[in-house]
Amino acid sequence: MPELAAFIVTIAAMVVVAAVTMVAGLYGAKARATSNFLEAARTLGPRWNAAAISGQYLSAASFLGVAGLVLKGGVDALWYPLGFTAGYLALLLFVAAPLRRSGAYTLPDFAEVRLGSERLRRICTAFVIIVGWLYLVPQLQGAGLTLQEVANQPKWVGAAVVMVIVTFNIYTGWMRSITIVQAFQYWIKLTALAIPVFVLLIHYAGDHQTARSSLGAPQPAFPVGRDINPDRNIVLKVTEPTRVTVDGKQDDQPTHGPVVWPPGEHKVGKGTTVHFDAGSRIPVTSDAAADYSAWLRPMGAGKHPLLATYSLIVALLLGTMGLPHILGRYYTDPDGTAARRTTLLVLALLGIFYLFPIVSGWLARLYVPRLLAEGNTDAALLDLPGAALGIHTVPGLLLGGLIAAGAFAAFVSAATGLVLSVAGVLSTDVLPGRLRGFRAATIAAWSVPLAFMLAVSSLDLAQGVGLAFAVAASSFCPLLVLGIWWRGLTDAGAAAGILLGGGLAFAAVLPAAAGVLPPDWQALLAQPAVFTVPLAFLTMVVVSRRTSDRVPADVSRILLRLHAPDRLGLSEDRDSGQLPGRPGMAAAALPRMRGGRHRR
Amino acid sequence: MTLGGMSDDATGQDSDPWAALVKAAEDAAAQERAAQDSTVYPIAGRTKAGKRERIVLAKRRNSRRVVRTLAELEDQTSVGEVLVRQLVRVQLMLSVRLMLLTVVVLGAIPVAFLLVPSLGTTTIFGLRLPWLLLGLAVYPFFVVVAWSYNRGAERNEQDFAEMVEN
Secondary structure (H helix, E strand, O other): OHHHHHHHHHHHHHHHHHHHHHHHHHHHHHHHHHOOHHHHHHOOOHHHHHHHHHHHHOOHHHHHHHHHHHHHHHHHHHHHHHHHHHHHHHHHHHOHHHHHHHOOOOHHHHHHHHHOOHHHHHHHHHHHHHHHHHHHHHHHHHHHHHHHHHHOOOHHHHHHHHHHHHHHHHHHOOOOOOHHHHHHHHHHHHHHHHHHHHHHHHHHHOOHHHHHHHHHOOOOEOOOOEEEOOOOOEEEEEOOOEEEEEEEEEOOEEEEEEEEEOOEEEEEOOOOEEEEOOOOEOOEEOOOOOOHHHHHOOOOOOOOHHHHHHHHHHHHHHHHHHOHHHHHHHHHOOOHHHHHHHHHHHHHHHHHHHHHHHHHHHHHHHHOOHHHHHOOHHHHHHHHHHHHHOOOOHHHHHHHHHHHHHHHHHHHHHHHHHHHHHHHHHHHHHOOOOHHHHHHHHHHHHHHHHHHHHHOOOOOHHHHHHHHHHHHHHHHHHHHHHHHHOOOOOHHHHHHHHHHHHHHHHHHHHHHHHOOOOHHHHHHHHOOHHHHHHHHHHHHHHHHHHOHHHOOOOHHHHHHHHHOOHHHOOOOOOOOOOOOOOOOOHHHHHHHHHOOHHHO | OOOOOOOOOOOOOOOOHHHHHHHHHHHHHHHHHHHOOOOOEEOOOOOOOOOOOOEEOOOOOOHHHHHHHHHHHHHOOHHHHHHHHHHHHHHHHHHHHHHHHHHHHHHHHHHHHHHOHHHHHOEEOOEEHHHHHHHHHHHHHHHHHHHHHHHHHHHHHHHHHHHHHO
């Protein structure tokens, strides 16, 4: 019965979110009808576009994944939200304004504008697809998890629901890159997270029992006897001799009946049921911080913590600039200066948002530590209100529904942007045909990650997204940074760097994504950026030097266009045919003439 | 709306750049004429109620010279080339300086915790220092770095534009 109530509340919350989104979309469509689409979007200004970029960026990994990682890894997990944000600082310092002035809408566009090579464009297209697919897998995984937690549905149902909504959105054009809708998504996600966190903090302040028992003990205990039933093979760590009743496979041996686990690691097979008595300490999976003090302390969990931390920072810091669905959004800014101001605001918006998943990860350690034993920490946020306030209570139900709806908003907006980006390059550069090609490409863009997610889903959401960042950082970051700042770059050098760096990064993360990674290799393979990014830069420089006769003849003119102040009016847009040709000083006057609020 | 698929229009050589430049000069001259009544007019072209609007008290002497320098930039004469190289270098130095600052600050945090484990258990206002640093303090730090970059980059561009226009 509570499940049915939870299901109804969640669906109702999702419908409300969808309705709000749709109203915003119609509003946006009206604005589009009154004038040229891009012009309409550009009169909105950096504030709207910053919210739109944040809305599209905050995906399953940020909404659910960060809280889960904090629950599992403690203070070490804080590097994830930090890196997710810092990526925009690198993007601002090296890419934002020049990229906007280049007039390129996608990464392959930029490669072609800068280096004029059709072959390089194709290579970039391939990597846009790879990065997009790697990024889509965790979105689908998160959707499956959400419906599994709130409505007890198998994982494919949630993923399929998200993909149906995304396809519907794209076919009807309701959410298609409309700035207002994406900006709304940011505020929806922030609200859906901030309200539960505030309520739970107030609840925690008056909840002395949980506060005492959880913070006093080195590791929380099961208040009542509980069955653990992992849906994948996991390794559990216990810190004291623990009596359990096993039904299934334990340490690769079929076991049925009571056993006592000595302190140490114990393998539990998929589908096995392990019963823990009331009062026994809750075990954690092998990659989690073993006890409360390790959780509070830096470098409390995992192997090679320093190397893994640095590699993660490199990937997140440099990977953001290579995310295809983010770069396209900058096209909405009227010029390079606006792109810079937008990015500054994005940094502020993300900083505000990430406060809440971090706090909820901390609350989850107090209220839902059992997830550590199940290896299902991504569900932390979804289970938190029910565990703290009671699943049968009205506040527990409402807050749970709100969080689930916010999570769905996160999957849908991020997945829409990603599917659009991947389908865009698939239809223009890979598949033949135009409109029919785009529809077919939309299906192709999500069917591959969906199949992959159903076959294997072993990583945490935020870690899964981290793989996409590693590949983007090893391929597109060197292309953008060298392309914008170094006139010696050649098409051959860029292609070699992308293929070697990006290819190696992809080869390294694939076993991690497929869940067949030996634990000893975790640090190197699951997070290869610290090696592959410098390699990609080095390759590009060395090969470009060797092929210096291939430096484009108009490189100075292109660099001037990328770096010249906007008021000189030297940058060119792809839509310059629609804007009256008014370069020079007049460009400065244009936004003033169009700045009427009625255009929204 | 086109997604991807840009090829020839990107380099946009369909309109005569000279005609565009002459048009630009005419526009600039028209602006100056319009501004002559009031001796104050903004040339930064900010639309929102900007806090730091640039005020120019004297009108430019000769708008034809603007055309010539712009043309030099576009045609990559040696003068134009030097100017552009200088702008790119100044902007790159600014970015690299701020990136180094960020990387050193971020990179020092794990090392500090590794070398001085007691830092990891220090408590401020009832919260552990690493949690405060990594969960809270870094975000305003990012915003401050970004803000100072925007200021610096816009000033560099203003200097460049003034050099070109005078």
